Amino acid sequence: MKKEFNMSAINQDETAAFRAAFLANDKQRALQRAVWKNGIKASAENEAAVVENTPLFSLDLATGKVANQKKSGRCWMFAALNTVRHQMTTNFQLKDFELSQNYTYFWDKYEKANYFYDNIIATAQEPVTSRKVAFLLATPQQDGGQWDMVVSLFKKYGMVPKTAMPETASSENSSELNATLNQLLRKQAITLRHLVANQASADDIDQHRQAFLQDVYNVLAMSLGLPPEHFDFEFRDTEGNFVHEKAMTPQAFFEKYGRMDFDDYVSIINAPTADKPFMQTYTVDMLGNVVDGKPVKYLNLPMSELKELALKQLQAGESVWFGCDVGQSSIRDKGIMAANAYDLNALFDVDFDMTKAQRLAYGESMMTHAMVLTGADLVDQVPTKWKVENSWGDKVGADGFFVMSDAWMDQYTYQIVVRKDLLSTQQQAALATEPKVLGPWDPMGALANN
Template identity: 60%
Template structure:
């Protein structure tokens, strides 16, 4: 089919102007939006009144954390689920696991993972889609659940007292800019070595020097990760405890003790290319070379919610990923499809299905948080309690309310213990995954 070129004509513009002149609401809408902006002008307070922070299942998870000016939500959310369990067992107050420690090792491992992919694609031209995709963002703050598991399985974790926050962990733009510049320079060198038919030993030596440079940059930015440390705390009964000379892996095994292999990623991606009850992974997505791979089981939204509710009913919070910027009031902590009436404001429709948003780039997972409660009416969820990692000054002391309808449209991933999977889903989760393209929306990093 041949489509003719159609430039905008004066007749069209006249028609548009005449249509606007027929709308009695146009002048007041123009004044309102130009003065206040689109969101404030379309705000619907009814959604606020329907989002009271009261839930039939409500886990006590303490004070929220604050990722500040960094993209570590996935890391905060995962460590928070572990912190909840640990704090309950040990009677800890105001306790956090070190996000700077896992941040350090994530960036170090991502550099090596980047080199691995650069070498795998070194025979492709620089403008191939795969190479261009790699060079767009050599590394970033974001990640997925399986990537944190890979870090913990290799490096363990530590309490925040053993490796506290630094300027660069809380405000990561500077280290990201410097590190990505270095990684792109390294990519040029690695690709040239391959083009020059360098030996494996020469390439390994160059790669080792590159990692040495990255390690030094990270130590200067985040501090040296501890090899051993002492863990001291006072429990809820005021009893003092001290455990000395722990390694990070010993600390994880002794104080967290989760079998990470039991926790699996569940997604809801209703696109035609991803049939339900099948597993998927994403090419060139990960951080630890030869570590735990990203693996998703795609399920219906009904199964998605049942699994989340089952884990909450068992007293355990749930890591989840969503597109937090959609229909969301950050300050009040409300995620509701009706919070902004832009269709009414502009007298048009923005309607798309969840699958269409994924296929056409309108939505993907952008943020990870923790489900800590749900309100059930006649056994069905109406709203969800969400622990965020943006500090206590947003929402209800850092907690958000998410409508069940919002979950349907903008939640994409949860992590649950395999014990909650029914037999058919357990069997499906054990299958070998289909490999998706690197730019697939299910590879988005929270």
């Protein structure tokens, strides 16, 4: 028999006792003054975390200047373009070079609109209060994304240098564009659901979809500019040689200069929750951007194996795209991510500790940001801290680079992307299995968007 619990209202005697206990604690009264004046994080900051995480690394890849996504949620896109850029600058001896984030951003928004239409049509017979429909309408599209999503964009649209499609006001500060697109998509969803409810023909629905997509294209073209179909690519390499490529297409540029076979790269996650056994693959329902693109697929591994794979790729001279919860225990201005960055337990005399699995299961943490691993500090071949290339410009951290302690990586890193050939035979066999489908709201379906 299910046990019944009575609701418990707060009574005034309890509150009076809590107040008296607080006033009687001289330590808490002293700390109150510090928090009142400086705020919670500044009062709880642990100087030992700063001392222990100096920006020096025994393994340190040359990557160039840090990019700046500004006031947008394109971190996943910047991180992916940075991994390509790292190889390009080495292969072609480029200096201070960037790929166009705005070009990839345009096509992502365009494809996400179409992906939304497909999901709205597929769920049109469910009430708007159903969990799936409510999930879709809560955020029809956004800036965030996943590795497999950006791969789909590269394969379909190629890429261009930043000079061919520079940033605009809406790409650098995306809140107005996102609000405008989401308003438009919700309005269009009303019509699509109405058509399905009235048993409209597939041709009629598709005609409406095309008209809606034209509207989206127009908004994007006005806000972000028209993606180039052809462009000239000019550069002078580090040895002084001048190169001028005329009338290149984005696909030709990608094939010649990108030089990454994205089919060789796989997503490894660490999700130590009871519902996700290790050595099994997973995908997420309704997660994607390109309808016929690369499906999201993860292999879940213990953290020790995830870190081993990341280190192998760094030692091979190649940076590593990774996803984490950047806001947790992170000192932004100093560029330090350390598990002991703040001591909230001592400050408030309250136990805030949770395991990684508990944080995932109870909504305290999920992947929020994507960056690039570019180095590590090894002691007896064991990493103690990792060098991280962020995309927040060069005014934070050490010229834009962050230091991530190994303990922080254990707790708050959820995904890396590595070459498939680095996996063991056993891991590759697990990767080949059919993925289990997770719900759209599963924490491993979170999009990196900080």
